Amino acid sequence: MTNYQIIDGKAISDQIKQEIAAEVQQIITNGGKQPHLAVIIVGHDGGSETYVAHKVKSCEQVGFKSTRIALEADVTEAQLLTEIDKLNNDADVDGFIVQLPLPKHISEEKVIEAIDYRKDVDGFHPVNVGRMVIGLPCFVSATPAGIMELLKRYDIPTSGKNCVVIGRSNIVGKPVASLMMQKAYPGDATVTVCHSRTKNLKEICLQADIIIAALGSPEFLKGDMVKEGAVIIDVGTTRVASTETKSGFRLKGDVAFDEVALKASYITPVPGGVGPMTIISLLKNTLLAAKKEVYFSTND
Ligand code: GUN
Numbered sequence: 381m382t383n384y385q386i387i388d389g390k391a392i393s394d395q396i397k398q399e400i401a402a403e404v405q406q407i408i409t410n411g412g413k414q415p416h417l418a419v420i421i422v423g424h425d426g427g428s429e430t431y432v433a434h435k436v437k438s439c440e441q442v443g444f445k446s447t448r449i450a451l452e453a454d455v456t457e458a459q460l461l462t463e464i465d466k467l468n469n470d471a472d473v474d475g476f477i478v479q480l481p482l483p484k485h486i487s488e489e490k491v492i493e494a495i496d497y498r499k500d501v502d503g504f505h506p507v508n509v510g511r512m513v514i515g516l517p518c519f520v521s522a523t524p525a526g527i528m529e530l531l532k533r534y535d536i537p538t539s540g541k542n543c544v545v546i547g548r549s550n551i552v553g554k555p556v557a558s559l560m561m562q563k564a565y566p567g568d569a570t571v572t573v574c575h576s577r578t579k580n581l582k583e584i585c586l587q588a589d590i591i592i593a594a595l596g597s598p599e600f601l602k603g604d605m606v607k608e609g610a611v612i613i614d615v616g617t618t619r620v621a622s623t624e625t626k627s628g629f630r631l632k633g634d635v636a637f638d639e640v641a642l643k644a645s646y647i648t649p650v651p652g653g654v655g656p657m658t659i660i661s662l663l664k665n666t667l668l669a670a671k672k673e674v675y676f677s678t679n680d
Contacts (some may be wrong), residue, residue, distance in 0.1 A: 384644045393656035402442035415670035419474035425454030468496040475501030475669040500677040501665035519665045524556040526657025531566040539680040543569035547594035593634035603639030612647040
């Protein structure tokens with residue numbers, strides 16, 4: 381299949397940003413409050429700083445207010461929990477996130493559980509994860525929601541398809557597997573989750589109509605692991621050193637793009653595929669939080 385189609389996450393995300401911006405404008409015209417996202421970042425991890433900068437910039441682009449709270453890497457867990465408590469109780473903040481990963485001395489589980497689930501626009505809190513699994517209104521975590529949006533906007537059939545998810549992280553693998561099996565579109569797929577202990581991974585992938593690669597291993601998925609016409613979603617964003625870029629690195633996906641694309645019907649590039657959609661989902665969740673459409677409405 382040499383006529384593959386690129387799933388252009390950048391173009392779709394630009395389109396959705398315009399939709400969100402128009403909605404924000406409408407809220408303000410009607411006398412409503414500007415949606416407000418706060419982001420806590422701990423330490424100086426290069427990747428996290430870049431992601432947070434993108435999140436803050438995207439807020440500006442759609443007309444949200446944003447607050448960036450930067451804490452040093454040696455902040456104590458108790459101090460971080462105090463900051464979370466302040467945001468939980470700040471009526472002006474509609475939603476907030478704590479950028480991961482956190483320094484080793486801080487428990488990510490404790491931090492996530494400390495966030496008021498009604499402001500958890502990352503969708504990481506166990507209440508949101510649980511509600512997502514049983515199909516109740518909730519904040520769905522950003523990357524899986526972004527993948528669903530791409531499938532929807534490209535009208536890719538999922539019902540009855542074999543979907544293989546490679547990777548079982550709490551942030552991507554587990555939630556996206558759950559969404560792909562939900563009784564709705566996009567979903568209704570027969571889902572197999574593969575991970576580091578999976579035997580016959582190649583044989584399983586060769587049965588897949590849709591592969592979602594989310595293991596964080598550059599160019600792991602090769603052409604000979606993919607059947608003709610498969611839909612390929614690449615969630616990998618590993619930074620590898622490069623002399624060809626100003627930053628000194630470039631992002632590599634989990635898919636060996638050149639060889640896999642020749643087999644694929646649709647494929648996401650890295651960068652410009654799933655990545656831009658992750659931020660869009662965060663903006664969408666923040667807008668839902670601001671409109672009180674998830675936890676303070678009659679849907680609740
Ligand atoms: N680190 C990598 N991806 C994410 C994300 O979606 N949210 C947060 N909070 N941290 C991350």
